[in-house]
Amino acid sequence: MTTTKTTSQAMAAAGPKLQVRGISKRYGDSYALRASDLELRQGEFVTLLGPSGSGKTTLLMMIAGLVQPSSGDIWIDGQVATGQQPYQRDVGMMFQSYALFPHMTVGENIAFPLKMKGMPKDRIRDAVQEVLEQIKLxxxxxxxxxxxxxxxxxxxALARSIVHRPSVVLMDEPLAALDKSLRTHMQMEIRQLQQALNITVxxxxxxxxxxxxxxxxxxxxxxxxxxQMAAPSELYFAPRxxxxxxxxxxxxxxxxxxxAVRNGMAEVRHAHGMLEGRLMNTANPGDACRVMVRPEAIRMLAPDRLTPGMNALPAxxxxxxxxxxxxxxxxxxxxxxGLSAVQLTCRSTPAPTGPVMAAFTAQDCLVFGAQA
Ligand SMILES: Nc1ncnc2c1ncn2[C@@H]1O[C@H](COP(=O)(O)OP(=O)(O)O)[C@@H](O)[C@H]1O
Ligand SMILES: [Mg+2]
Known part of the structure; x- marks a missing residue:
């Protein structure tokens, strides 16, 4: 028996902290979230990013148990959580709509999730003090x-969401109401604490x-x-x-x-001639496509300074x-x-004037077939 338990504990520790399979939410005829999969490893900080109405809160609320999914399943630390009540799930929450209780002291606020779990008073006192020290208050x-x-x-609010050492902490736009400088500061603070305590967020x-x-x-x-789900740099340099x-x-x-398409690169005809770029999805010769170039990838060069193989448009x-x-x-x-070019400001570089070549490498040129 002991061996079995140890093995299953080890498996839970090695497996994902949070796993979501085929989860969806429908209101009447429209989907707030279409069937989606998601996995978080221990200690990972994963962000749901998207425009308003894209389904971020719906996904988070289903994981918290506050919204019932139309399909799919959720595992928290290897345990099936679909169908569990919110308080039965091993999660911490820091939501805008889940503010501090004004009639309770800071200590009582932080103690709240521990009381719900029935922890003895003296252990609650110690845990609250420990987390207050971790957040430097x-x-x-x-x-x-x-x-x-x-x-x-x-x-x-952050302390309250982590005090019971949940498997996963869920945060929905917790800094949206703060002004810019405080928000930047809190971003760093949350990230540092998350890394120091190895919390999954x-x-x-x-x-x-x-x-x-x-x-x-x-x-x-x-x-x-x-x-798309990827590391920030991959999402920036290789958007799909x-x-x-x-x-x-x-x-x-x-x-x-x-x-033409060759070795992941596409040759593209446009209004001024030809370009070469990385093909980011599938496209065939003859297909309409869209070429995207970041402003910081564009260099403004005199025609005699162009390197062979570089894309260049007269401008x-x-x-x-x-x-x-x-x-x-x-x-x-x-x-x-119209093209926008961005460079680091430099006192000794004169402002560009007159006719130039707008030049960029094939690696910095992303080609998307029409279906993307
Ligand atoms: N209770 C609800 N009833 C009907 N539609 C809803 C409900 N909750 C959310 N929606 C719809 O689902 C979509 C996704 O909402 P939401 O998850 O809140 O998006 P986000 O958090 O990305 O802004 C929106 O179109 C929203 O109007
Ligand atoms: Mg939202």
Whole structure:
């Protein structure tokens, strides 16, 4: 018996902390979430990122047990959680709509999930003190939430979500109400604590910068579906769809037609000639396609400075502005394509003027067949 138990515990420890299979939610005729799969490893920080209405909250609420799925199953730490009540699930929650209880002290607020689990009083006292020290607010235990700043209240809510050492912590836009500087600070604080304590977090935001800053992996959502799930750098440099390329960062778009496909690269005919780029989905010669290039990948060169093999479009400089650390140049091509180029601001580099070649490598040029 002992061996069996040890083995199953070891398997639970090695397996995913959270697993979701084929989960969906339908309201009447429309889907809030189409059948989706998701897996989180121990200690991972995964963010659901997407526009408003894409199904992020619905997915999180189903994992929390607050919304009943139309199909699919959920496992938390290897145990089936589908059908369990929210309080039976081994999760912590930090939601905007799940604020601190104003009539309870900080200590009572943090103790709440432990009381629900029936932990003895002396152990509750120790656990609350320990987590208060972890969030660097060791002496606010007897205060009321109204006596704390917004940032401190946020940290107490964070403490409450982790105090019972749940398998997974679920956070839905917990920083949305904070001003920018406090939000940036809290992003770092949550990430540091998550890494120090090796907590598994599923986080929701519609802010791409927040998702890029905090996450091990991003689960990009669009129109009730998971669009792509990948590490931030992969999502940025190798988006699989036009939506993904447009949602994370900026992109210039050039319409064209595929002429040839070879070794994952596509040759594309457009209004000014030919381009070569990485084919990000499947497309065949003759298919319409969309070419996307990041502003920071575009260099403005004199025609005699072009390197062989580089993509280049003739252009004129329409405007040039210093935004701060970066400068932005708007370029017009004779065929009417507008391109935006971004460079680091540099005192010794003169502002570009007149006719230039807008140049970029084939690796920085992403080609999407029409169905993406
Ligand atoms: N209780 C509900 N009844 C009907 N439609 C809902 C309900 N909850 C959410 N929806 C719809 O489901 C979609 C996804 O909502 P939601 O998960 O809240 O998106 P997000 O969190 O990404 O903004 C939206 O179109 C929303 O209107
Ligand atoms: Mg939401």
């Amino acid at each position: 060791p002496s606010v235990r007897n205060r009321f939430p109204s006596e704390l700043s917004g940032g401190q209240q946020q940290r107490i 599923l986080y929701v935001t519609h802010d791409q910068e927040e998702a890029m800053t905090m996450s091990d992996r991003i689960c990009l959502m669009n129109e009730a579906r998971i669009e 769809t036009v939506f993904a390329a447009g949602f994370l960062g900026e992109s210039n778009t050039i319409e064209g037609r595929v002429e 004129t400089v329409a405007s040039h502005v210093i935004c701060g650390a970066t400068s932005r140049t708007l370029l017009h091509t004779p065929g009417g394509v």
